[in-house]
């Protein structure tokens with residue numbers, strides 16, 4: 669569903685109660701074109717996973733309001749500290765008085781409690797949190813793909829791994845959820861932009877994520893993907909190590 673005609677921001681349900689909000693940026697603004705995706709988990713305690721850049725806040729807010737009132741958000745989560753992950757954090761904390769930042773223990777300690785207008789709710793590695801009918805789990809993955817404080821979020825009832833910048837696909841035209849390969853296009857992006865850290869622990873970190881056996885990879889840039897997520901993560905680790 670398109671929520672803003674000028675920006676072409678769309679919101680689509682990609683799994684039961686999980687919505688992908690995508691704002692495309694055309695090649696005139698970012699070479700090759702790009703997308704910024706945020707994810708809304710609708711439950712008793714609604715969660716927004718990454719805020720999007722601060723300048724996209726009005727569009728992201730408008731899209732959320734098409735599904736639930738933005739002031740009902742309970743958690744504003746993100747993978748690591750970067751503008752497209754949490755640039756609009758304080759705008760959302762102001763718009764949603766009950767909302768808390770949700771992040772890794774390192775992110776809380778190093779950045780979030782300093783810049784956010786309310787203290788963060790930190791999740792330790794492996795810690796679970798009930799949102800009502802859905803349960804999320806935090807997985808620490810330092811420097812994978814980047815950021816000491818980096819981690820990823822898994823939702824158990826839909827088998828969705830919110831994998832942030834992993835499998836980033838360039839371009840600004842993507843279907844919300846695809847079953848076609850995303851590894852090759854994301855590898856092209858990695859070759860062009862070199863946005864992964866140089867961690868030697870890629871196999872261990874990819875394996876931590878693969879052990880969740882995700883059926884959906886909710887990518888921050890490009891299409892979300894449906895398939896055997898464990899196999900794709902192991903293939904990515906092989907490419908990174910090679």
Ligand SMILES: [Fe+2]
Nearest residue numbers: 748750814833
């Ligand atoms: Fe990032």
Ligand SMILES: [Fe+2]
Nearest residue numbers: 752832833888
């Ligand atoms: Fe990103």
